[in-house]
Amino acid sequence: MSTPPSTPEQKREITRLQELVYELRVRDAMTTRVITVTPQTTIAEFREVLRANRISGTPVVDEGQMVGIISIEDLIKALAAGQMNATVGEKMTPRPVTLYDDEPLIHAVGKFSSLGYGRFPVINRQGDLVGILVQGDIVRALLRRLEIEYHEEEVRRYRASHIFEDILADQVTLRFRYQVIGGDFERAGEASSRLKKTLSRLGIHPRIVRRVAIAAYEAEMNIVIYTDGGELVAEVDPKRVYLVALDQGPGIPDIQKAMEPGFSTAPEWVREMGFGAGMGLPNIQNCTDEMRLESTVGVGTRLEMVIYLDSEARPCSPG
Amino acid sequence: MKLREVLQLIEGKVLTRNTDLDLEVKMGCGADLMSDVLAFTHEGTLLMSGLTNPQVVRTAEMAGIQAIVFVRGKIPPPETIALAEEKGIALLASKYTMFETCGRLYRAGLPSCGLFESSLKRWREFFGEE
Numbered sequence: 001m002s003t004p005p006s007t008p009e010q011k012r013e014i015t016r017l018q019e020l021v022y023e024l025r026v027r028d029a030m031t032t033r034v035i036t037v038t039p040q041t042t043i044a045e046f047r048e049v050l051r052a053n054r055i056s057g058t059p060v061v062d063e064g065q066m067v068g069i070i071s072i073e074d075l076i077k078a079l080a081a082g083q084m085n086a087t088v089g090e091k092m093t094p095r096p097v098t099l100y101d102d103e104p105l106i107h108a109v110g111k112f113s114s115l116g117y118g119r120f121p122v123i124n125r126q127g128d129l130v131g132i133l134v135q136g137d138i139v140r141a142l143l144r145r146l147e148i149e150y151h152e153e154e155v156r157r158y159r160a161s162h163i164f165e166d167i168l169a170d171q172v173t174l175r176f177r178y179q180v181i182g183g184d185f186e187r188a189g190e191a192s193s194r195l196k197k198t199l200s201r202l203g204i205h206p207r208i209v210r211r212v213a214i215a216a217y218e219a220e221m222n223i224v225i226y227t228d229g230g231e232l233v234a235e236v237d238p239k240r241v242y243l244v245a246l247d248q249g250p251g252i253p254d255i256q257k258a259m260e261p262g263f264s265t266a267p268e269w270v271r272e273m274g275f276g277a278g279m280g281l282p283n284i285q286n287c288t289d290e291m292r293l294e295s296t297v298g299v300g301t302r303l304e305m306v307i308y309l310d311s312e313a314r315p316c317s318p319g
Numbered sequence: 320m321k322l323r324e325v326l327q328l329i330e331g332k333v334l335t336r337n338t339d340l341d342l343e344v345k346m347g348c349g350a351d352l353m354s355d356v357l358a359f360t361h362e363g364t365l366l367m368s369g370l371t372n373p374q375v376v377r378t379a380e381m382a383g384i385q386a387i388v389f390v391r392g393k394i395p396p397p398e399t400i401a402l403a404e405e406k407g408i409a410l411l412a413s414k415y416t417m418f419e420t421c422g423r424l425y426r427a428g429l430p431s432c433g434l435f436e437s438s439l440k441r442w443r444e445f446f447g448e449e
Contacts (some may be wrong), residue, residue: 005368032324033328144341187379188363189378189380192381213381218382273372274351275353275354275374277352277354279355279358281439283358
C-alpha cells in the first residue's frame with residue numbers, strides 16, 4: 001500500500017514547522033529553572049535529586065562554574081558497578097557541549113541528532129548557565145507556538161475590524177447593550193465578559209480592551225451589589241469606546257464620598273467575596289480617560305465612561 | 320516562569336482539566352481583594368488568592384490573568400472550577416500560606432507586578448517625599 005498524498009493543509013503545516021525551528025530561539029523552548037549538583041554530590045544523592053524533580057540529568061556546578069554534566073545513564077552504570085558512594089565528579093562527563101540561549105532552535109535539533117545526547121545546558125553570551133534543553137522541550141515549544149498561531153488565525157477570521165472600512169457612512173457607531181441583574185452573583189461579570197470578547201473580535205488593541213473590561217466589570221459589580229438591576233451599554237466608533245452603566249436606584253447620596261478610595265457601604269457578605277472595599281469607582285477612574293457620575297437618590301445612577309482608542313500606550317490603573 | 324516550574328516550587332496540584340503546564344507567567348500578585356487584582360496586575364500575571372468563589376475567575380478573565388493559585392490548602396467549589404475550564408484559566412492549589420507560596424516563587428525569580436502610580440501618589444501625599 002502506498003502512502004496517501006499529503007493534502008495542501010498538511011504541506012503548509014510542515015513548512016510552517018520547518019520555519020518555526022529557524023524562528024524560535026533556544027531560550028523560547030528551554031527550562032529556565034535548572035537543577036544542578038556539585039562534583040562532591042554522591043551518586044546516591046544524585047539519584048534522589050533525579051527522583052524528587054522527575055528529571056533525567058543535571059549540569060554539575062562547582063563554585064558558580066559549570067564543570068560537567070551527569071545523566072541517568074551515568075547513574076545506571078554506577079549502580080551496575082555497585083558504586084553508589086562514588087561522587088558525581090568521578091562519573092560526570094566533563095566540559096559538556098552547550099547551546100547559547102539566542103541560537104535558533106534548529107542548531108539544537110542538529111546537535112541532538114548528531115551528538116546523541118539527551119540534554120544540553122544553555123548559557124548566555126556571558127557564559128552564565130541560564131537553562132537546560134531536552135528534546136521534549138523543542139516539540140512542546142513548537143506545538144505551543146503552532147497553537148497560538150492557530151488561535152490568532154481564528155481571531156482574525158472572526159475579526160470584524162474591517163466593518164468600519166466596509167460600511168460607507170460619514171459616521172459609524174456600533175452599540176452593544178447588556179442586561180445586568182441585581183443581586184445575581186452567579187452571573188455577575190457575564191456582561192463584561194461578553195463585551196470584552198466582542199471588543200477583541202472588533203480588533204481593538206488588547207490593552208484598550210483590558211481597560212474597558214476592568215471599568216465595565218467594576219461598574220457591573222456595583223449594579224449587582226447595590227441595585228435591583230440595570231444595564232451596560234457600549235458604543236464603539238473608530239475613535240473611542242463610550243460606556244454607560246445605568247440602574248434604577250437606590251442612588252448615591254454623596255458622590256464625592258463614594259469616589260474616595262476605601263469608602264464603602266458594602267455589607268459584610270459582599271466583602272467576604274472580595275468586593276466592596278471602596279476601590280471600584282477609583283479603579284474605574286484610573287482605567288478611563290473620562291468619567292462622569294450622576295445619581296439621584298430614589299431614581300437611579302448613571303455612570304459614563306470614555307476610553308480613547310489611540311491612548312493605548314497608557315497602561316491601566318496608573319493614576 | 321512556566322506553570323510546570325510554579326507547580327514544582329510550591330509543591331502544588333492542578334485543579335483544572337486540559338491545563339497547559341508550559342504556559343508562561345511573567346509576574347506574580349497576591350491579593351484577596353478583587354479590586355486590588357484589577358488595579359495592581361498586568362496581563363500575564365500569576366494570581367495567588369485565598370478567595371475561591373467564581374468571581375475570582377471572572378476577575379482574572381477581565382484582568383487578562385491566565386492562572387490562579389489558591390493558597391492555604393483552599394479548594395474552590397465545583398462552579399469555580401467549571402467556570403475556569405470554560406474560560407481557559409488554569410487553577411492550581413498550594414497547601415502553603417499566601418506568604419510562603421509567594422515567597423517560594425519570588426525567591427526562584429518570579430518578579431512582582433512592580434510599583435504603581437496610584438500607590439506612589441498615596442505614599443507621597445502621606446509621607447511628603449519624592
